[in-house]
Amino acid sequence: MDNGISGAALKALEDMIPGEREPENGDYVGEDGLLYCGKCNTRKERIIRMPELIGGGGERKVPIICKCQAEKEAKRKEEEQYREEMNRLQRIRDASLMDAKYRAATFDSYLETKDNRKAHNVAVKYVDNFKSMYEQCQGIIFWGPVGTGKSFTAACIANALLDRRISVIMTSFVKILQNIQNGDEAQYIAMLNNAKLLILDDLGTERNTDYALEKVYNIIDSRSRAAKPMILTTNLSLRDMLEASDVRYQRIYDRIFETCLPVEVSGESFRRISAERRFDKMAEYMEG
Numbered sequence: 001m002d003n004g005i006s007g008a009a010l011k012a013l014e015d016m017i018p019g020e021r022e023p024e025n026g027d028y029v030g031e032d033g034l035l036y037c038g039k040c041n042t043r044k045e046r047i048i049r050m051p052e053l054i055g056g057g058g059e060r061k062v063p064i065i066c067k068c069q070a071e072k073e074a075k076r077k078e079e080e081q082y083r084e085e086m087n088r089l090q091r092i093r094d095a096s097l098m099d100a101k102y103r104a105a106t107f108d109s110y111l112e113t114k115d116n117r118k119a120h121n122v123a124v125k126y127v128d129n130f131k132s133m134y135e136q137c138q139g140i141i142f143w144g145p146v147g148t149g150k151s152f153t154a155a156c157i158a159n160a161l162l163d164r165r166i167s168v169i170m171t172s173f174v175k176i177l178q179n180i181q182n183g184d185e186a187q188y189i190a191m192l193n194n195a196k197l198l199i200l201d202d203l204g205t206e207r208n209t210d211y212a213l214e215k216v217y218n219i220i221d222s223r224s225r226a227a228k229p230m231i232l233t234t235n236l237s238l239r240d241m242l243e244a245s246d247v248r249y250q251r252i253y254d255r256i257f258e259t260c261l262p263v264e265v266s267g268e269s270f271r272r273i274s275a276e277r278r279f280d281k282m283a284e285y286m287e288g
Ligand SMILES: [Zn+2]
Pocket: 037, 038, 039, 040, 041, 042, 066, 067, 068, 069
């Protein structure tokens, strides 16, 4: 017989067609002569019509997936997607540069006191309204004495947004300055600005050299020019910042207050001090 196909090619074609399925535990042959699953009682085989040139044509039984196997497969795929999602989340978390000690900071574990209630409410609201906060390039500067949970509050925001697969970087000027010295500054700042939210912990603890303060200004300025929000924490008081006499600091704080709402974490209300700076409208919205 010459049908223009070599014997080897024909063999390869035949091999591509699956053979009959081996019965597993409980499987049985139904009245139609096809194999049925012993578990879900749906077919594990169907009949297909073969082309003439393969084995002379005719009908052949081929394996199909029964209902319980199809469900098993769907479940496996779902689990795989879940794992991929978790991996993706982990990658976003790893890219956040966040200190290990802040990874577990969540609003669920937040110990609310009368001193941090306002900060807590602002933080929750910020996360809930992040889309609009982002579009408005609205940031926050949490200020107040050491040990009042400012960094923790900022980390809660970071983790809540990371859970929603929003990219956040949480670092400090001290760390950024170290990294800039060891590498490509422009590239590093561009990397920081890729994140939808940049959290800068502990403003004011960096060295007060001209070099350091110039870099701090550049980071804040480039963030503002990228029209992306930032959140800062600082142990400085609002008065320290608003009334800074050193021009190197003045221009840093001025740039910050263009986009960041000052939120006190404990002590006296900032409303009184800040009335003249027109924070009130945003404060009302964020704290209300
Ligand atoms: Zn089955």
